[in-house]
Amino acid sequence: VMSPSPPHKSLPAVITSEYGLVETPGIELLEELGWAHADLMEEQLGVASPTGRASFRDLILPARLRAAIRQLNPLLADEALQQAEIALTTDRSTMLPVAANREVYRLLRDGVAVQVRQPDGSLRDERVAVINWMAPAANDFFLGSQVWIESNLYSRRPDAVGFVNGIPLLLVEWKDITKPVQEAYDANLRDYRDTIPRLFDFNAITILSNGLDALMGASHSPFDTFAPWKRLEEDGPEGVALETMLRATCDPSRFLDLIESFLLFDDARGGLRKVIGKYHQVLGVNRAIAAVQQIGENRGKLGVFWHTQGSGKSLSMVMFAEKVLRRLGGNWTFVIITDRQELDDQIATTFASVGALTKLVKDCQAQNRTHLREL
Numbered sequence: 001v002m003s004p005s006p007p008h009k010s011l012p013a014v015i016t017s018e019y020g021l022v023e024t025p026g027i028e029l030l031e032e033l034g035w036a037h038a039d040l041m042e043e044q045l046g047v048a049s050p051t052g053r054a055s056f057r058d059l060i061l062p063a064r065l066r067a068a069i070r071q072l073n074p075l076l077a078d079e080a081l082q083q084a085e086i087a088l089t090t091d092r093s094t095m096l097p098v099a100a101n102r103e104v105y106r107l108l109r110d111g112v113a114v115q116v117r118q119p120d121g122s123l124r125d126e127r128v129a130v131i132n133w134m135a136p137a138a139n140d141f142f143l144g145s146q147v148w149i150e151s152n153l154y155s156r157r158p159d160a161v162g163f164v165n166g167i168p169l170l171l172v173e174w175k176d177i178t179k180p181v182q183e184a185y186d187a188n189l190r191d192y193r194d195t196i197p198r199l200f201d202f203n204a205i206t207i208l209s210n211g212l213d214a215l216m217g218a219s220h221s222p223f224d225t226f227a228p229w230k231r232l233e234e235d236g237p238e239g240v241a242l243e244t245m246l247r248a249t250c251d252p253s254r255f256l257d258l259i260e261s262f263l264l265f266d267d268a269r270g271g272l273r274k275v276i277g278k279y280h281q282v283l284g285v286n287r288a289i290a291a292v293q294q295i296g297e298n299r300g301k302l303g304v305f306w307h308t309q310g311s312g313k314s315l316s317m318v319m320f321a322e323k324v325l326r327r328l329g330g331n332w333t334f335v336i337i338t339d340r341q342e343l344d345d346q347i348a349t350t351f352a353s354v355g356a357l358t359k360l361v362k363d364c365q366a367q368n369r370t371h372l373r374e375l
Contacts, residue, residue: 064166214245
C-alpha cells in the first residue's frame with residue numbers, strides 16, 4: 001500500500017547559507033566517513049526508492065534491515081529473523097518515550113531473543129544479532145537528508161537521519177550559521193518529539209549544529225545537557241565546530257562504540273533519563289581500556305583518569321567497568337575505594353540505577369574491613 005506523498009517544499013533557487021554552508025559540507029563529510037547518502041526530498045515510495053519504504057510512517061527501512069540481519073545471522077531460519085523484525089517494529093506508543101528508547105536499545109545492543117520451533121515440536125531459544133558491534137564495516141550505514149516522516153496527524157521533514165542496518169539511530173538538525181544552535185532544539189527537536197514521537201524510540205544520538213558550533217545529546221534531554229565535542233584525541237587541538245563533532249562521533253567505528261559503550265539509562269530519583277558520554281569520558285575510558293589490554297606490560301598500573309567536580313566520574317566508572325566486561329572477557333573484579341561514606345553511597349547508587357549491578361547494593365558495598373575481605 002502506497003501512502004500519499006507529503007506536500008514537498010522545494011529549496012529556493014538561491015542556496016541558503018544553511019544548505020550551502022552547513023548542510024552540504026556536513027553531508028559530504030559523512031559520505032567521506034563512510035555513510036552512503038541520498039536526498040529524499042522528493043522520495044517516491046516503493047521498492048525503487050533508496051529507502052524501500054511503502055509508507056512515510058515506516059521508521060525502519062525494511063529491505064535494509066532484512067538484508068543486514070540475514071547477513072549477520074546466516075544460520076538462523078527465516079522465522080527467527082521475522083520474529084526479530086516484529087519485536088523491533090512493535091508499537092511502543094503507550095510507553096514513556098525514554099522507556100521505549102531503552103527497550104529498543106537493549107534489543108540492538110544484546111540482540112533480539114526469539115524462539116524457533118524444532119522438527120520435534122519443541123522450541124529453541126535463539127538470539128538475533130541486529131548490529132555487528134565488533135566489525136563496523138560489516139554494517140550498512142545510510143544517511144537520508146530531508147527525510148519525510150508521518151504520524152497519525154502530522155508530517156515532518158528532519159534535515160538528516162542516519163540509519164544503521166535500516167534503523168534510524170542518528171538525527172542531525174542543521175541551522176543557518178547566523179542562528180544560534182539552540183534554535184535547532186527549540187524550533188525543531190521539540191516539535192519532532194511532539195509530532196513524530198515514534199522516531200525517537202530508535203534514536204541513539206542527536207546532533208544540532210549551525211556549522212560554527214555543534215552539540216550532541218539525547219533526544220528527550222533538556223537543552224543544557226547537550227554538549228560540544230572538543231577534540232578528537234586526548235592530546236589533540238580543541239574545536240567545537242561541526243567537523244570536529246562529525247569526525248569524533250559519526251565515523252562508523254566511533255559511532256558504534258559511542259552507542260554500545262557510552263550510552264546509559266539512569267533510573268534514579270526524578271525518573272528514567274538517558275545519558276550519553278561526554279568527550280572527556282569517551283576518550284578517558286578508551287585510553288584506560290587500552291591500558292588494561294596491556295596490563296602485563298604495565299605491571300598492573302593503568303594510569304590516572306582525572307575529573308573535575310561534577311564531570312561524571314561515577315558514570316565514567318560504570319562505562320569503564322561495563323566495557324571491560326563486555327569486550328575483554330574474563331572474570332574481572334572491580335574494587336572502588338573512596339575517602340568518605342557519602343561518595344561511596346553515591347557511586348554504589350549510580351552503579352545500581354543504571355543496571356550495572358547484578359546484586360543488591362548492600363551485597364556489593366563493604367561495610368567494614370571484615371566484610372571487605374569476604375567480598
